[in-house]
Amino acid sequence: MASATNSETAGGAHPGYPLTRAQLLQMYRYMVLARRLDERMMTLQRQGLAAFVIAGVGQEAAQVGAAMALRPGVDYLAPYYRDLAVNLVFGMTAREAMLNALGKRDDPNSHGRQMPAHWGNRERRVVTQSSVVATQLLHAAGIALGARLRGEELVVFASCGEGSTSRGDFHEALNFASIHRLPVIFFVENNGYAISERTEKEMAVPHVADRGRAYGIPSAVVDGMDAVAVYQTVKAAADQSRRGGGPHLIEAKCYRLWPHSSDDDDTRYRPRAELEEWAKKDPLVVLRGRLMEDGVAADGELAQLEAEVEEEVREAAQWALRQPDPAPEDALGYVFKEGG
Amino acid sequence: MAAVTVLEAVRGALAEAMERDERVLVLGEDVEAGGVFRATDGLAKRFPGRVIDTPLAESSIIGVSIGLAHYGMRPVAEIQFADFIHAGFDQLCSEASRWCYRTCGDAWLPMVVRTPWGGGVHGGQHHSQSIEAYYGHMPGIKVVVPSFPADYRSLLLAAIDDPNPVLFLEHKRTYRLIRQELEGAPAETVIGRSRIVRRGDDVTVIAWGLMLHESLAAAEQLAAEGIGCTVVDLLSVQPLDRETICEAAKATGKVLIVHEDTLTGGFGAEIAATIAEHAFEFLDAPIRRLCGPDVPAMPYHHAMEAFFMPDRERIAAAVRELAAY
Numbered sequence: 001m002a003s004a005t006n007s008e009t010a011g012g013a014h015p016g017y018p019l020t021r022a023q024l025l026q027m028y029r030y031m032v033l034a035r036r037l038d039e040r041m042m043t044l045q046r047q048g049l050a051a052f053v054i055a056g057v058g059q060e061a062a063q064v065g066a067a068m069a070l071r072p073g074v075d076y077l078a079p080y081y082r083d084l085a086v087n088l089v090f091g092m093t094a095r096e097a098m099l100n101a102l103g104k105r106d107d108p109n110s111h112g113r114q115m116p117a118h119w120g121n122r123e124r125r126v127v128t129q130s131s132v133v134a135t136q137l138l139h140a141a142g143i144a145l146g147a148r149l150r151g152e153e154l155v156v157f158a159s160c161g162e163g164s165t166s167r168g169d170f171h172e173a174l175n176f177a178s179i180h181r182l183p184v185i186f187f188v189e190n191n192g193y194a195i196s197e198r199t200e201k202e203m204a205v206p207h208v209a210d211r212g213r214a215y216g217i218p219s220a221v222v223d224g225m226d227a228v229a230v231y232q233t234v235k236a237a238a239d240q241s242r243r244g245g246g247p248h249l250i251e252a253k254c255y256r257l258w259p260h261s262s263d264d265d266d267t268r269y270r271p272r273a274e275l276e277e278w279a280k281k282d283p284l285v286v287l288r289g290r291l292m293e294d295g296v297a298a299d300g301e302l303a304q305l306e307a308e309v310e311e312e313v314r315e316a317a318q319w320a321l322r323q324p325d326p327a328p329e330d331a332l333g334y335v336f337k338e339g340g
Numbered sequence: 341m342a343a344v345t346v347l348e349a350v351r352g353a354l355a356e357a358m359e360r361d362e363r364v365l366v367l368g369e370d371v372e373a374g375g376v377f378r379a380t381d382g383l384a385k386r387f388p389g390r391v392i393d394t395p396l397a398e399s400s401i402i403g404v405s406i407g408l409a410h411y412g413m414r415p416v417a418e419i420q421f422a423d424f425i426h427a428g429f430d431q432l433c434s435e436a437s438r439w440c441y442r443t444c445g446d447a448w449l450p451m452v453v454r455t456p457w458g459g460g461v462h463g464g465q466h467h468s469q470s471i472e473a474y475y476g477h478m479p480g481i482k483v484v485v486p487s488f489p490a491d492y493r494s495l496l497l498a499a500i501d502d503p504n505p506v507l508f509l510e511h512k513r514t515y516r517l518i519r520q521e522l523e524g525a526p527a528e529t530v531i532g533r534s535r536i537v538r539r540g541d542d543v544t545v546i547a548w549g550l551m552l553h554e555s556l557a558a559a560e561q562l563a564a565e566g567i568g569c570t571v572v573d574l575l576s577v578q579p580l581d582r583e584t585i586c587e588a589a590k591a592t593g594k595v596l597i598v599h600e601d602t603l604t605g606g607f608g609a610e611i612a613a614t615i616a617e618h619a620f621e622f623l624d625a626p627i628r629r630l631c632g633p634d635v636p637a638m639p640y641h642h643a644m645e646a647f648f649m650p651d652r653e654r655i656a657a658a659v660r661e662l663a664a665y
Contacts, residue, residue, distance in 0.1 A: 108446070109443075110442050110443060110444070111444045113441065113442050113443075113444065114442050118442075120442070120443050120446065120447065121446070122443070122446045122447045127407075127410060127447075128439060128442060128443045128446075128447050130434050130435055130438065130442070132430060132434045132435070135403060135430060135431060135434065135435050137403075138399065138400055138402075138403025138404055138406070138407065138431065139403060139404075139406050139407040139410065139435070140407060141400075141403070141404050141407060142403065142404035142405060142406055142407015142408040142409075142410070142411065142415075143407040143408070143410060143411045144407070145392075145404060145407065145408060146407065146408045146411030146412065146413045147411065149365070149389070149390075149413065150411075150412075150413075168399060168427075169399055169403060169430075169431075172395070172397045172399055172400040172403070173400070173403070175395055175397070175400070176394070176395060176397075176400050176404060179395065333444075334440050334441050334443075334444050334445045335440070335441055335479050335480055336440060336480070336482075336503075336504045337440045337445060337448035337503040337504055338503075339503065
């Protein structure tokens with residue numbers, strides 16, 4: 001499923017788009033799937049069935065647009081906690097996402113050992129992440145250096161929020177990757193808020209991209225509410241990086257339509273008028289409108305797709321709720337890897 | 341074969357590991373030029389592209405090593421002085437130590453972080469520190485503290501072969517001070533074992549690094565006075581060889597733990613607690629600790645430095661007191 005979205009588009013691109021009709025529908029499908037999963041997880045949390053949710057609502061265009069420009073199975077992801085949709089493109093299923101949300105024993109990410117949305121899957125080349133922000137950007141540089149030494153052609157997609165860009169590891173990673181001209185795509189999902197702090201409290205320059213340029217890294221700002229624009233920007237950068245062009249930084253300007261997490265009350269710090277203004281640019285609504293307007297798909301076809309996703313998510317949640325929890329003593333073990 | 345120094349044993353083990361496994365890389369500050377202690381001297385020329393200078397940024401050195409190890413390389417990072425490793429504490433503590441645990445073994449990190457520690461070189465507050473207590477408190481990272489050249493060689497090779505993060509502590513005062521003929525010398529190849537290096541009936545002394553050598557010198561002196569010492573070379577802080585420690589404690593019933601690190605919360609506390617829990621009935625005297633004083637760091641001036649660090653005379657005095665108890 002994932003690989004089909006990344007097949008070459010030569011000859012088959014839909015007029016006015018860099019993607020085929022099938023890819024555009026797939027793009028929309030991933031975005032809807034991520035949204036419905038987040039909504040279902042929040043419902044489960046409100047019902048007392050899940051302890052915690054941290055969602056990517058409002059950031060689906062940035063995430064799916066970027067991830068579809070990569071090569072699952074070849075490229076590495078060093079994601080951050082909001083990147084559910086990125087992981088879906090890299091092969092995570094709705095059922096797996098639900099196991100993760102519920103901290104179930106068989107969650108492939110951490111088997112209930114980490115909070116939800118802390119991704120990791122070695123086989124899919126998704127690097128395990130912690131709750132500490134920006135640390136993963138150095139891991140990305142190390143993987144890229146390893147690939148360079150081994151002669152493997154790939155890019156490492158390292159994402160974070162704009163809040164992370166104030167941490168030392170962000171700056172150290174940009175510096176290191178730039179010195180060695182490593183194939184890393186630093187993808188910053190600037191959703192306007194680090195919990196309650198607006199970007200003005202996080203940095204004295206208008207764009208994260210300004211910070212990238214200080215390290216000699218080509219840095220672009222893209223409309224993160226536009227999945228196709230993000231796809232094009234990331235694709236161009238990744239193609240260059242792959243061929244030895246060094247790292248790129250892409251800042252996707254988007255918006256966090258939900259509170260920081262299920263534990264956050266954003267009415268204490270965020271004006272409702274601002275939220276309503278951004279809600280008009282909801283990336284799902286925007287893409288849906290474009291697909292119909294440009295003759296990619298009719299309303300009925302999209303409605304059917306949405307119904308299928310709805311059912312997929314409903315079934316995944318029901319299934320995941322029935323899966324075993326970890327045993328208490330599963331807290332032990334795997335402190336060290338055995339053997340060599 | 342001539343006797344080799346600690347430094348030569350380290351350098352030799354690095355070359356040996358790089359020779360037999362091309363995934364082994366060395367990275368750190370000034371390593372291409374041989375490093376400030378010359379531990380990587382000649383390696384850049386012998387293994388082109390596999391000895392990598394890094395920016396002066398410890399979080400980078402450790403974070404990039406994590407990425408390299410995850411990818412399948414075998415990075416051996418050098419932190420120039422143990423005192424500077426704390427900028428990478430987050431990468432070691434929040435990331436490396438949990439990599440295997442948080443994925444239930446789906447991912448793991450075959451990486452080594454080498455760093456010179458300890459006092460006695462007039463290094464002042466920021467070139468003399470003992471760090472084993474901070475990092476020994478972190479399950480998921482192995483912490484190795486050899487004392488003799490043969491163990492430096494065998495344990496560094498074991499650390500590089502280990503699929504887990506290993507913090508490899510090298511006592512900088514012993515780099516050129518301690519020599520040993522490698523052939524025929526005992527060489528531990530398993531991380532997590534301590535060794536009884538001397539047997540005597542009266543008092544057990546447990547130490548590592550420079551303090552192990554000072555303890556052995558004290559034991560020699562005490563033997564002439566008719567006091568017999570059992571001396572334990574700790575070799576590993578994490579995992580801790582509780583069995584050997586308790587066996588040595590039971591052999592004499594009197595225990596002195598010696599370390600350079602400050603007393604409170606130093607690793608000697610964990611060793612003392614282990615003995616108290618598992619060998620209490622065998623004790624004939626309170627467990628004693630001879631450590632640095634509880635001041636923030638080792639001072640620069642040689643008189644104050646000497647005051648800070650335990651030495652053979654003070655070890656001998658402490659043993660005599662215990663023997664007489």
